Amino acid sequence: MHISLKRQVALVTGASSGLGASAARALAQAGAAVVINFHSKAEPAEALADEIRAAGGQAVAIGADVSKEEDVERLFAQTLEAFGALDILVANSGLQKDAALVDMSLDDWNTVINVNLTGQFLCARAALRQFIAQGMRPDVSRAMGKIIHMSSVHQLIPWAGHANYAASKGGVDLLMRSIAQEVGVQKIRVNSIAPGAIRTPINEDARAGDAEKKLLELIPYGRVGEPEDVANAVVWLASDASDYVHGSTLFIDGGMSLYPEFRGNG
Ligand code: BGC
Numbered sequence: 056m057h058i059s060l061k062r063q064v065a066l067v068t069g070a071s072s073g074l075g076a077s078a079a080r081a082l083a084q085a086g087a088a089v090v091i092n093f094h095s096k097a098e099p100a101e102a103l104a105d106e107i108r109a110a111g112g113q114a115v116a117i118g119a120d121v122s123k124e125e126d127v128e129r130l131f132a133q134t135l136e137a138f139g140a141l142d143i144l145v146a147n148s149g150l151q152k153d154a155a156l157v158d159m160s161l162d163d164w165n166t167v168i169n170v171n172l173t174g175q176f177l178c179a180r181a182a183l184r185q186f187i188a189q190g191m192r193p194d195v196s197r198a199m200g201k202i203i204h205m206s207s208v209h210q211l212i213p214w215a216g217h218a219n220y221a222a223s224k225g226g227v228d229l230l231m232r233s234i235a236q237e238v239g240v241q242k243i244r245v246n247s248i249a250p251g252a253i254r255t256p257i258n259e260d261a262r263a264g265d266a267e268k269k270l271l272e273l274i275p276y277g278r279v280g281e282p283e284d285v286a287n288a289v290v291w292l293a294s295d296a297s298d299y300v301h302g303s304t305l306f307i308d309g310g311m312s313l314y315p316e317f318r319g320n321g
Pocket of ligand 1: 115151206207209210250251252253257261
């Protein structure tokens with residue numbers, strides 16, 4: 056199977072590090088022109104854009120806070136200015152503000168819901184409006200547009216001490232499936248990826264020192280994931296190779312969502 060995203064434009068939110076950066080790099084390698092959105096870290100986003108351009112690809116870095124409506128509108132307008140179209144949205148921006156529920160501040164609750172859930176709504180809405188405005192581009196894809204939501208195994212697995220994060224990802228699941236039900240008829244494909252423990256800055260603490268050994272007890276396949284494990288799936292979901300995949304969540308978690316603690320127990 057050969058995947059090419061040539062002449063397609065992809066916008067990846069939260070792409071200055073972690074899963075977003077890796078997805079942007081992989082989409083560019085597959086031939087897409089890529090918008091690397093960042094919130095506050097312009098430098099690594101610009102460096103990634105430079106790297107992609109140096110390798111012969113097309114990329115720009117654009118700052119925007121996905122939880123703010125006016126920022127999102129500007130981000131999509133600048134995407135059009137840069138590349139003239141939009142074919143793929145990877146709604147990836149996400150963060151954690153962990154605390155036991157009794158100690159969780161309203162601020163920490165709101166920040167996580169605003170970025171992880173409202174941000175996905177605002178970006179998906181802007182992408183849908185753009186897909187519909189530009190119409191089918193049969194020379195580039197069988198679909199009128201593709202949206203990939205970055206969810207988490209915690210759309211399924213409850214997570215003590217992280218209720219805001221788990222609630223936001225549970226929300227992403229039904230947001231994605233409701234949008235998919237709504238826009239499939241327009242030939243817009245909408246799916247989610249639910250990563251488990253992947254080696255990115257978001258879970259540095261869970262991997263530091265002896266912690267990684269404990270983390271591995273939750274992963275039947277016996278290793279922590281690498282960002283490329285997720286990026287490869289992003290490219291596939293963005294391509295016509297997955298043209299019949301719609302409204303699905305692809306778990307990329309080494310089996311974490313299989314409840315491995317039940318092995319030989321229960
Ligand atoms: C979280 C990580 C965590 C992983 C598995 C992800 O969604 O962001 O911090 O390691 O889920 O629990």
